[in-house]
Structure formats: C-alpha cells, structure tokens
Amino acid sequence: MQITIRIITPQGQRQLQAVRGESLYSCLTRGGITLDAPCGGHCFCGKCKVQIEPAGTPGEQEAALLTPQEIAQGYRLACGVRVEQPMLVRLAQHQGEAVILAEDTAEQTQPCLRLAWTYAQIPAGTIDEPLGDRECLRQALGVDLVPLSVLKKLPDACRADQGRVSALLEGNRLVDIRPGHKEQPAYGLAVDIGTTTVVAYLVDLLTGRQLQAASMMNPQKSYGDDVISRIDYASESMAAMDTLRDKIVSGINELIGRLCRQQEISEDRIYRAVLVGNTVMIHLLAGVSPLNIARSPFIPAFTGALCMSPQESGLRIAPAACVYTLPNVASYVGADIVASVMASGLDEDDKLTLVVDIGTNGEMVLGNRDRMLACSTAAGPALEGAHISCGMGGVTGAISSVRRLGDEISCGVIGDTAARGLCGSGLVDAVAMLLDAGALDETGRLDPDEGPDGWASRFTCEGRNTIFKLMDGDPAVTLSQKDIREVQLAKGAIAAGIEVLARAYGAQVNDIKRVCLAGGFGNYIDRANACRIGLLPAALLDRIEGIGNGAGAGARMALLSEKEQDRAERLAGKIQYIELSAVKEFQDLFMDKMMFE
C-alpha cells in the first residue's frame, strides 16, 4: 500500500510515495533526496535528522543520537522512522544542500538496445570432440567475443544446470552468463557530472523505468569551485590530475553503491553506463589532461564520445559492461549540453528553439533540425551566488524570492530558518524590484534618491560603494552597487550570446519559438523577472519553459537506446560552435546588453 509523504524542501514542496513499513530514509533517497549519511542509513551516524509530523517516538538507538530538545521539536532520524501513515517531512539546514535537481520533463525512453538476455543450451565437450566451454558456447550462441571476465564464469555457469544458461548478448559479444533459464534483470546507469553536483540514475534497461536517483556534491569541489580552477589544479602534476580523477570516480562509485543498496541489486547487474558533463568534467573522469582547454585556442584532447571498459574508467559495474560518454562540441560546450538538446527535442523539431543552461558559463544552443549553433558565455558565477557580497547557493537560509509590497520587502527564504544570504533567483528578483522601484537606473547605478521614500533608511555607503539592505538580520542581507555590476556582467554576457547566435543564424530574437531552460537555476528562476532584468529577451517570456535536469534526461535517453546514442553523435557533429571572443560584434553587444531597459 502506498503512503503519501509531503516534503518541504528548501525549494518548495514535493510529494513522495512510500510503501507501508519502509524506512523514511529509503523513501527519501529513492526520491533523489540525499541525506548524506555516512553510515548509509544504519542508525550510526545521526546525520539523517529530519523534522516530521507526526513525530512518533524514537527507538533507543535513535534517541541516543538526538538531544532531548531535538526530540521535543519533532526531530527524528530518517533511518529510524518506519512509514505507517501519511506524514510531513521538513529537511534541516545542510540537507538542503544535497537537494539537487534530479528531475526533468523528458518522457520515458522506450528501450531500444542490442543488449538482450537469451536462453541457450550449451552442449558439453566430449572425449572425442574436446572443445572448450567457450568454443561450445560460441557454436551454440553464435557469439564471437567472450570477454575474459565472462570467460571466468563459464565453467561453472555451463555445468550448474546441465548446460542450460541465460546469456546476455550485445550483438556478437557475450556480456554476462548465468546458470539456468530464469528471468534476469539488466540495469543501466546514467550520470550527469556537474562542476558542482553529480546526479546518478539507476534505470531498468529492459522496461526503461527509472528506478532511483542519487546525488551528491561533486567531490572535486575542494580543489576549486569552477572548471578553470580545477584545470589549474590538474595541471600542477600527474598526481594532482589523478587525484581529481579518483575523486570523481569514487564519488560515482559511492552513488552506484547507494543506488544498488536501496534497490537491493548487485553492482555487477549494471551492464551499461552513459555519462555526461561539461568537457572538463569528462576529461577529468577519463584522466585526460584538460590543460589546453584553458589556453587559447581552447582545444580539448577530444571532443567526440568515449567508450571505456569499467576497468579503464574505474566504475564498479559489471566488468564486461561498456561505459560511454556522450560527445562534446567544444571546450566550453560539453556533453551535458548535447544531452540537454536531446532532452529538449530541439534537433528533431522544425521550430527555432533556444536551449540555455545557466551556470558559471551560460551555454546555449540555437537552432532546429536543420541547423544548430552553440556558444558559451563567460557569465561568471554571479547567478550562482558567487562574487556577490551576500551571495550563496540555493540552499537552506538563502533568500530565493523577493517582492515589494509598498515600502515593505517580502523575502522568501529556503527552509524555515533565518536568512543567511541571497541565491541566484533571489538576486534576479531583487534587481528586478530595484529597477521597477526606480532605485536602479538603466546604466545600473543604484540611486537612493529615486527609490520609494520609505526605502531611504535601507541605503548606506561604504566609500563609493552604495549598499541596499534587503532584509534585517545579524548580519543583514544586503545588495551592493558592486553586486549589481556582477549581475550586469552575467546577464549582459548571456543576452549578448543569445543575440550573437540569432544573428549568426540569420534570425531575429523574436523568431525564436521556444526557450528551454536547463538546470537548477533555470528551473527556480522567476521568468518574468529574468526578462525584466534583460537576462532573457522580454519578447520571449511566454515561450520559456524549464526542462529540469536536461543533461541527466539526455544521458538516460542515450542509455536506453543506441539510436539515441547515435543521435547524440550526429547532433554534436552538426552543432556549429561560435567562439564569442572571436566575434567582433560581441563586445559591443555585451556592453549594450549590460544596460537595463
């Protein structure tokens, strides 16, 4: 029986369905909500604390990991809670950081793989015809390639049930063998390696069903927040390069382990993996130096797809599985964008469509089935909350929405907690509000005199830097003239990029029929305010849609279908990359687009 669980996440509310008696921990992690509990939900570490209603009574072991005050406030360890009735779950402070967008709007792909289980009867070799097990199997199944890891299983598999075996074939290659004629599962893994977050999906390759998502912060983060600082670190030495590789590989292996434990399957049942990420992340995953990506003319070691063995890649899945990455377009338009384009359907549609993924770089593709152009704008991390005086990521304590009510300002804060800072969507709202209130002129200058009278006390000056107080507190959350300049740089770059693509395409911005926003920021942003500040063209407001984690969705499509994998290849080859630094008019457009309307 399914029980509904309402979840108040930092980004809003969600619902999940639990099975009666299931642990809340298992239900949340299945839903892609990582609780980052080192003990893996075994009631050791006390890290999976959540506030629930009704709270019930913690068990002895669980109670020992909670303070009496926490218990009084309705806190429980998710791993200690059995779901017996509908409940409301509030995620605490740092759990918010792990709520990573693992959802998307893509439809489920129909599996279309050469990978298939087949039953066979392997005739045993005889004294007169002493063929090896492998040779008998080759004759019986018509397979050619038997990887060493599968060869090792043959003698036992062929003899356990009188020659009856279930064989997993991929064309003329044997991927796995099990004794007996039994229904066998086959799972796949799709991974989106973001610079900041990593999301992994476990998929049933036979039905196409997504079983579970799991996510984590990219463990390379301690070596630099953005791709350039990771490249710098990787370039220090071979050992540094290997460290970054080990970090991401063991991170993904941790996600694999988590997914498999939750689904109670064995890792060697994962027979196919497709990974996407930006070009630098894919280089680091493969252990290939990304050094030249950071140096003009910005040439990566490879742009196309990779095919690796699990051994080569270091991923702990079935040893005869294939590990693929989707192709990149250029140094700053990676496989994640290719995947987002697939998820958006841009490449199969007649309509002129714009796919935008706003992160540290604003990467975008404009086009339709006939022609596609891409560029990457160095938007900077302002819209992710970096380089902003009170900036922070979209986690608990961040102001994520801002509205003016007369002289009052109403701020929405992620999580039921005091505001600690301002995340990207709140920043866009705040700037739009200042514009509408007249306190910000078209050049981006904060002008206390032009704002509502009631706001006068909100303005202060620190030298030549004017500061606007958004919300009282200790410390207060403020927005400075310098912060506004950062926003102008970011939105100017993105808007100019869109304009350059449209012109190169021979179109007007207004000709764009659909704007697909990929990624977390694109999902949570107030679209009207994004248009108000000129981040996106105002004319396109009603054509904007969020596609969620398009990179993950595209990876799953390619995971489930070789046709989709081929599509990624064709698509990446077809996209024409425009390097903005080489476009003469870009600088003028950039200056122009930094202005407000």
Place this chain on the structure above:
Amino acid sequence: MQITIRIITPQGQRQLQAVRGESLYSCLTRGGITLDAPCGGHCFCGKCKVQIEPAGTPGEQEAALLTPQEIAQGYRLACGVRVEQPMLVRLAQHQGEAVILAEDTAEQTQPCLRLAWTYAQIPAGTIDEPLGDRECLRQALGVDLVPLSVLKKLPDACRADQGRVSALLEGNRLVDIRPGHKEQPAYGLAVDIGTTTVVAYLVDLLTGRQLQAASMMNPQKSYGDDVISRIDYASESMAAMDTLRDKIVSGINELIGRLCRQQEISEDRIYRAVLVGNTVMIHLLAGVSPLNIARSPFIPAFTGALCMSPQESGLRIAPAACVYTLPNVASYVGADIVASVMASGLDEDDKLTLVVDIGTNGEMVLGNRDRMLACSTAAGPALEGAHISCGMGGVTGAISSVRRLGDEISCGVIGDTAARGLCGSGLVDAVAMLLDAGALDETGRLDPDEGPDGWASRFTCEGRNTIFKLMDGDPAVTLSQKDIREVQLAKGAIAAGIEVLARAYGAQVNDIKRVCLAGGFGNYIDRANACRIGLLPAALLDRIEGIGNGAGAGARMALLSEKEQDRAERLAGKIQYIELSAVKEFQDLFMDKMMFE
C-alpha cells in the same frame, strides 16, 4: 670489441660473446643464463657467484660478499667482473637449475605485422574549428580507435614538436604516439610458460631479430610440480586460483624487467606479446579455472586463442599493446605443442612427421600438411628424474651419461662435482647399458646372474627390490628394479602413443620420415639409447632431430607475423585429438611396449 667467454654449464659447454668492459652478469643474463640474483646485478645479494679463470681480484664491496676460501678458489660475483679478456666461467650448483633451454633451430621469421610507425603532421584545432586533438589526429591519420592510454598522451605529443608526431598504428588503431619525426623502435615479447620453467624472448618487431632471452623456474612450482597438483591447488578457492595467477604474472613481469634493463629499453616499448604453454598454464595465466581439465571428460574452459589487454593480463608492457595466447588443441595438448608443430614445419610439409615433446606428459603430433593427429601420454615424470630412487633434474651433480667400458662404468656428471643422482638422459643410458650387458631381460627384470661377472658386487637386494650400483659415492648412485619399472611405464606409454597415432593415421611407424624432439629432454638424450630401450622406434633412429625449445620458437614466429598467428589458429583447428584412454587397443599396446627387445 667482442670477447669470447667459455661457459661450463651443467649441460655442457657454451660460448658467449661479451663486449669489452661489460659486466659478466650482463653478458650471462643476455645469453639466457639466469643467475637468480634478487638484487638484479647490483652487488648487494652475493647470489651471482661464479668460478672464473682467470679470477682477477674482487673489489671491496664484492669481496665482502665472498669468503676468503671462495676467493682463493677463484669465485667472483658475476656482477663485479668486468670482461677485459677471454675467460672460462663455471656455474655453481644451483645456478645450473636456471640453465633452461632457450635455444632452438627455427630460422628467424621475417616480420609481417600490421603494426608500423608512421610520421604525421597533426593540424591543431582552431578557434573556428575547435576539434579535439583526437579528432584532428583521426582526420590526419585515418585511425578510428584511440585507446584511453594513448589519448592521455595526445595533448603533449601533438604540441611538443609543432604537430609533428610519430604514430604507431595497427590497422585503424593507434597503439602509441611520440612527438617528432624520429625513428622509433617497437619490441615484442614471446613467452613459453612451461610447468617447470618459463622462458621469455625479447624481439625487435621491426627487424625480426631476437635481442635476448631470459628464463626462470616457474614460480608456481612451490604449489605443485605437475599440472594436476596445480589444478588441485587452484580448485581450493578463488584466492588460491588468484595466487597461481599472480605468481606467473609477476614472474613474467620479472623477466620483462630483466630483459628491458639489459637492453636498456622501456617496458612501454613492448607493443605485442605472444604466450604459449600447456592448456593448464594458459588457464592459470588468464585466471580461468582449470578444474574441469582434471575431470572426465577433460573439457577446458577454452581451447582457442585469447586476446587480452595488458591491463587484463597484468603484464607490464605498453598499455595499448595486445597480449595473445596461441590456441590449444585439447586439455592435454596445449599451445606449446601447437607452437612446436609450427617450429617443426610439420603442418606445411608433405612428409609424414612426428613431433614429440617429452615431459611429465609425452605430447605428440603425427601428420603432415593434409592431416594431423595428436595425443598426450601420461608418461609420468620418470624421464625427468622424478619417482626414481636416485633421480634428479638435469642440473649440476646429475649423471647425464653412462657408458660401459668392460666391467667398468663411466659416468658423465653435470658440472665438475661429485655425482648426486641420475637425470633423464643418464637413466636412458643406464637402462640401455644394462640391456646390452644382459643384466636386464626383455620383461625388465634385473638379473645379476646374467650380467658381466665383474658386476656381481654391484648388485644388492632390499627385500624383493634388486638394486644396481652405478657409481660409488656417499651415498652411491644406484638404479633399482622399481626404477626400471618406472622407466618401462614411461617409455611404454610414449611408444604406445606413437603406435596409436600411426595406426589411426593408417600408416606404419616406419612410414614416418622425420621425428622432431622438442624441449630440453629431447635435446640432451642419447638418441641411439632412446631407440635401444624402445622409447622411440628403433627404425627411426636416423630420422630423429632435436628442435630445441620449439614452443618458444613458435611463439616468436606468431609474435613476428600475423600470418603465422593465423597459421597457429588453422593448425590447432585441424589437429584431431585422440584421447588414449578411449582407445581400446591402447592398453594392449602399452603392455606390449613396456617390454624390451
């Protein structure tokens, strides 16, 4: 300038050519004489002790590792001796064990490989066409497959000399890349994994020249002397199986290291490896269970060839190299026999030829280019000195030849030392002598009364076991009635095997035009005496030739030529295996052939 070094080895004399100033250690190991010095010739371990003339004066470090007595007797450490003049080297006791037959009569194969270096100019990606390094290289060279290990080298290789690179291609696969247009070497590795000994050959793949051989005792020996005891051990657990695999892999890696140090080349310049061995050795190398080889109906996990990556096989050679094993015919006719057949030329000749490899099993192939039959006789290890009261291997202290001079018996002893026992060739000589002297009747009974009068004192009895003293000493070297029975079992099995093959072929033994003896025993045996005791058919005496280590020669042929590798495949597929235990007449023939003439 070349200096001649005469070497007294346990098996006789040899000569090697040294370069003036070279260390004696380096000269000996280059010549395939393993001194088993753990320090690798760096004057630490004192294990490479040899007796030389003239002895010269040891250096300080060297002298510290020798006793004054040893120095007085002319002992030196081979690693401390610089060769300045012709010298005579006597190998001490246990070094004899490492003198493994690495030589053969095969002609040098003309290299015929797809593997070839080519020069190319890789156009760099540009801002307008930001193709990855790999994609630029693919276009320039028309290659398709770029292994991950080579991809990692691309960014540097392409930029070190303005895009000029030397690329090693194998068809459409890139095997290595180096910056610049320079002549690049390419080496290959051939290995014969015997149950007792392992021999590795380093070959120049471009010229076909064999550069050096190195050998060692099979490090698996401590887990059992013969294949059956190794299978028993491997069947105990996965860990036991892995131990045997690790032993042989690290053994081969040690040989690779030794070969590369001697030739002053890097291991990652070895781009191709071909390994042979009996079916069990190949299973253990690949880490595949040989369990069913020991159980009727004796079906191995695989009979055909393997193709492994260096990563899979564990061999430390160029990471994009291919590691091949040659195909086996059946559980007891392995890739080593296939290689010996290639070396003998049996499969390309009209003449009816017999190839025999006498070890614990006597494996043999009879046929010509049209048809080939093979069998394996469980000859037992008597001819290797095992199961014989005074038996021993062909090492220092073994009586390797026996002749009668009137009432006297003259014994040749390996090494200038007291006789400790009897090796296979001495055993054959002794039995032949006893037969000729009439002291042994046709049923194999030792009869003191029928021998020369002067021999009376040589006979004693222990219960019902008559004992014949071959040589005085402490203890004396003797041959017992039981020993004779062991020889009868061995020679009966081999002779019956030859007879079965001939009959199955529809031929008379006398129709055989050529007998090729492969392996050490076949090389050192007195052929007339082997015929005298009925081990080999007397009618064929003048058609017997020793081909040396045919297995190693065949492996080198396949290493140097894909045509030869294909030939091994065809040949193995063509050989019809006859399981003697399933041949009705075998038992009768066996009983018959146990008799003497």
